[in-house]
Amino acid sequence: MQLSEAWLREWVDPPIDTQTLTDQLSMAGLEVDAVAPVAPDFSGVFIGQVLSIDPHPNAAKLRLCQVETGTGEPLQIICGAANVAAQQRVPVAVIGARLPGDFKIKKAKLRGVESHGMICSAAELGLAEASEGILVLPEDAPLGHDFRTWMQLDDHSIDLDLTPDRGDCLSLAGVAREVGVLNRLPLSGPNFHPIAPESEERWPLSVTATAACPQYLCRLVRDLDPNARTPMWMQERLRRCGLRAISPVVDVTNYVLLELGQPLHAFDAERLQGPIQVRFAHEGEPLTLLNEEQIKLHPDALVIADDSGAIALAGIMGGASTAVTEHTRHILFESAFFAPLAIAGRARRYGLHTDASHRFERGVDPELQARAIERATALLLAITGGTPGPLVTARAEAEQPQRPPILLRLERIPRLLGITLEAAEVEDILTRLGLTLTNTDDGWRVQVPGHRFDLRREADLIAELGRIYGYDRIPPSRAQSSTHMSVPREADFDLDQARAQLIARGYFEAITYSFISPSLHALIEPEAQALALSNPISTELSSMRSSLWPGLLQTAQQNLARQQTRVRLFETGLRFRIQPGGELEQEPMLAALAIGDLFPEQWGHSAQPVDFYHLKSDLEALLTLTGRRQEISLTPATHPALHPGQCARIERAGTELGWIGMLHPSLAKQLDLPAASYLFELRLHQLADGRIPAFSPLSKFPSIRRDLALLVASDTPYAAIEASACAAAGDWLRDLLVFDVYAGENIGSERKSIALGLILQAKSQTLTDQDVEDAVARVLARLEQDLGAKLRS
Template identity: 50%
Template sequence: MRFSEAWLREYVNPSVSTDDLVAQLTMAGLEVDSVEPAAGAFHGVRVGEVLEVQPHPQADRLRVCRVAAGGPEPLQIVCGAPNARVGLKAPLAVEGAELPGGMKIGKSQLRGVDSFGMLCSAKELGFEDGQAGLLELAADAPTGADLREYLKLDDSIIEVDLTPNRADCLSVQGIAREVALLNGLDWSVPAAPTVKAASDGQLAVHLKAPEACPRYLGRLIRNVDRTAETPLWMKERLRRSGVRSLGPLVDVTNYVLLDLGQPLHAFDAAKLEGSVQVRLARADETLRLLNDQEITLDGETLVIADEVKALALAGIMGGADSAVGEGTRDIFLECAFFAPLAIMGKARRYGLATDSSHRFERGVDPEMQTRAIEYATQLIVDICGGEAAHIVEALAAEHLPERAPVQLRSARVAKLLGIVIADDEVESILRRLGMQVQRQPAGWQVTPPGFRFDIAIEVDLIEEIGRVYGYNRLPRTDAASHMELRPVSEAVVDIERIKDLLVDRGYQEAITYSFVDAATQLKIEPELEVIPLQNPISSELGVMRTGLWCGLLDAALKNLNRQQTRVRLFEAGLRFTRREGAIVQEKSLAGLVLGDAREEQWGEATRRVDFFDLKADLEAILRLTGHEGDVVFVAGQHPALHPGQSALITLGGEKLGWAGMLHPSLEKELGFDCRVFLFELDQGILLSREVPAFKPLSRFPQVRRDLAVIVDETVKAADVAACVQGCARDLIRQVLLFDVYQGPGIEAGKKSLALGLVLQDDADTLTDARVDAVMTAVVAELVNVFNGKLRD
């Protein structure tokens, strides 16, 4: 919600500064997002009146104007704006003026003609973009007046971020009511005008879905002036609220929406056929909206219609075929109360988001419609002329929301807030909130006003008392609770410990959306069925993720685009799959690395990260969980990974996860210009571990023997180590691979594996004879199993 501070202070003007006002609103739960000046910093700009316009002798696109600026003589100004004309009043920066951005105005020559100032557009003054030509001021603007004073530009634009329960503050008057409350000032709703009917014409209104729209008001206004212009004061208030001027009829409805919080809509009465109906859409009925989007309606959508066709999406957006335009002479002005449940989610269903739906979804005051339509009628008649007919009201009172009274106990207030607030002060706060209060022996019976849909139970009232009394005035107390110490199982590793390990190894934790792009997700894991969202945030976030790589790849790409060339990311989160018709959530741990293996330094040559750097990180995790010796990395094929640099990771025969380099085609398609390495592990399997148990150390010395065996290059070193270990499990304590060689001296298709065997006995000292016997058995087994031979 954006609004002008000056507009707010016309309703309630506490003696506090802008900073104090912002602090009050924020502490009351209406968090202020930003405070901006209403216009750029400039001075020396006056209201100028164009008296004469002549063509420039040397330039077709320039004109020479004589402009009155309040001085004894008019000033000669060279101007290229297309709307410069005799009688126009526009901002004039005179000599010595300074415009936003530091531009200083002095005497100049434009193609040989002197210019003693500059006529300005709104953009050049720093408070509006997109308007072509000079800023046109009202015809009655005082010539020579200081523009800042005339337009009241010494103003601030305040933007408030409201929580969904505070729909009552989606208006300037709603904010004013809060400011008056917080400063102890009197506040009353400004009196609504009553426009006398000057025309007898009426359109009948029929409620065919009264539970969705229990109150609907309509009014014909005939003979509006199609050439009328929106007053500059209204354009300025709309601009400062972030709304673009679209013509007086639309501007009035937007203005009333901002001022009161009640949406309205104007139809071109000549385009309506018969009576107005509020009904549910017919199946497959179509409607072309004001944004030229044509939609197909469903039977759950509420529409405003005539006897032939749908005219508008109720509470959301009008239709293009009944919109007011340049040829409009008569309008039908609607103002309704739509039940929040009838509007909720409908705008999103059709890919829309409007100010009207934003308010109706949260709830507007069901008693405000008459006041709002009278207010809007008065503004339209004042600006555009015309004759207003009587208001036609269709009402289903039994479907209007009822504000049930809430019981409030004084003891409960003291218990929850931690302070005893005097009963008189509690009553004062509640009454200033617009509530009806009846005193009872243990507290009060409180009936909330129609505009407070969020007040339903006792704690809602206590929250209101606390925020108005002042959170900063509540005492700080320590929470008292009975705590039970529960045992922590040593058979489970805490994921936070693994996160700390990854951070220590240079990773940073990422938190990405659980929603991802369907096309990207299917490229990464095409064999898994994605789960679509019914109401996605956007088309790029349309399905639930089946793994964490999609989000990490997107985060890495954004880092690369911001010149972060060395990226280490990990995420612990949920992945979502469908299994036997049910949605299954599984905890996963994933990581991504790219760029240089080490930070740039003088002591080590720079090199790019590779698969074994990633594997080292994984082995560090597995060592922490006690699975280092039990995990097997097996060459495998994953659609997202390079076929020659990917590994399926298993633990005890169960699939633990995958690790490898991003597939080259996917790397190119996603926009990476470097190698990317990924891993993903199942937390359920990873975090379980054997409880550590003591094993006594042998008192007898170890013996190490090395050997080099030549085997086929297709033989896995892990298989060779397992074979060696199996020859004498009671004596061979460790098998170390310390060299792999291919080249001169080794025939093609072969490789040499150098192994270190550590032997030890728990009961006796090993003799050379026993060690030699073990080594002979090892060599024989290698020859038998792998057709290997010792390397000379």
């Protein structure tokens, strides 16, 4: 919200300077984001009148102007502006004047003719970014007066950064009300009088969506002067509040919006077809907006319509078909109260955000509509003339916002604020805020005015007391409360240890958005249903992630684009999946990605690209933290995002813990990533039930090693060999080593040789040769039975 300090002081003028005023507003919760002068510094500019114009003898585009400034003889000034004309009142920079940019006016010769000053444009005075000609002033501008003083340019534009709950301060009147409360001053804004109708013509009106629009007012105004122009004082006030003057009708609606906070709209009455209808849109109903954007409406969109269809998106933006133009002579004013929930989110759905939607979403005073339309009518008639008709009102009493009284207990105030306030002071503050109080046995019953949508419960009222009393006046105190320390189970999976483990292995932690693009979701998990956002930040962030991989892959893209060829990333966070019953599951996950060489570039190791087994080693280091590493296995499987030949499902007792593998080649190509990109992902809640490491007494008896060279099928995983050998050897097996793997000549193309070292040791005896031979025999028999393994001869 941007406003002019001078305009604000017309409503309420506390005896404090600008800095104190802005500090006061910030301390009251209306944070002042910036304070800037409304015009740059300049001096020596006066209001003059062009007496006559003659052509320049040596330049076709220049003219000699005789300008009266009220200080003596007329000045001869050379001007090249096309819009300069005799009898105009204009700003004149005399010799010695200083303009913005430290530009000093001196006597000069242009094409051999002397010029004693400059007729200024708005841009030259810093009042506009660009100008097509000189600034023409009203005919009643006082000749000879200092232009800066007459325009009140020693003013400041105050930019407020309001929180969403303070929609009541999205207007000059709202901010003035706050300043008056803080300084115990009454408001002295302009008087508002109802406009007496000069015709009995009523525009027919029908409201069917009464819950969304409990009150709608309109008024027909005929016979406007199309040649009328917005007065300079109104243009200047709009400029200081960040708006550009367009035309009298539009400027009046914007002016009332800034002044009172009530959005208004004006239709070109000659372009309306039939009665005004306030209803919900039909599915797919078309509408061309004022910005020429064509949209298809959803059935929950509230619209203003006539017999031709929708002509405005209610509370957001008008339609192009009934827009006011420079030729408009008859208008229909609209002033309505739209329920905040009926407008909230609708503008963003169509990629819009307007001043009107910003206010209606936060709540507009439901008693403000008639006052605003009367004010707008009075302003417009003063500028353009015209014949106003009577107000036409549609009001659904049963749908009006209900504001039940709030009970406020005196003893509750010190418990929340930390200070004790006298009853008289409480009543004074709340009364100044416009609240109505009725005494009760332990406090008050408080009725909240219509413009304060944010006051709904007792705590809100107490917060208001603290805000107006002054946060800086509340002494600091130490809060006291009982605490309960929760001790995590030692067997739980420690995420901090997991992070430290990955960082120690060369990974960097990434934090990415939980929102991803639907196209990326379809590439990685085409079979999972994506949760679409109702109001996404953008179309590229319109779905909730069902995996952490999309964020890591996009981060890898950005790193590779910046010449970081070795990428190691991990992330922890939630994934979001819709279950078959329609419920949303939010599951904590841990994912990692590895691309590039195994080691950073160095002289001690030759370049070696990372592969599946390197990533598997990092995964196993994490799984070791659970204390149940031996219970977890990797089973070959297929995943849409992973290479079918380098993909495994991580399991424990048949339960899926996650996935690991190389990125699918086609997906790597689409994402412009290296083919050798490896990922894994773990479901953290499945790892929570860990096992605490425990000491096992060391055996005092010697160990014995037996080596076996086995022939197995080439697709036999080592995990299956390990499981069979451990089950057969029993408690005597202390360790199982793989010290050679061979595939090639003499053993066939469909087999491979694996050399195992079995280390056997008993806790209560020395193993005999027969004991060892029996154990080895059991292992060989089990391997042959389970996997068809044979001793290699």
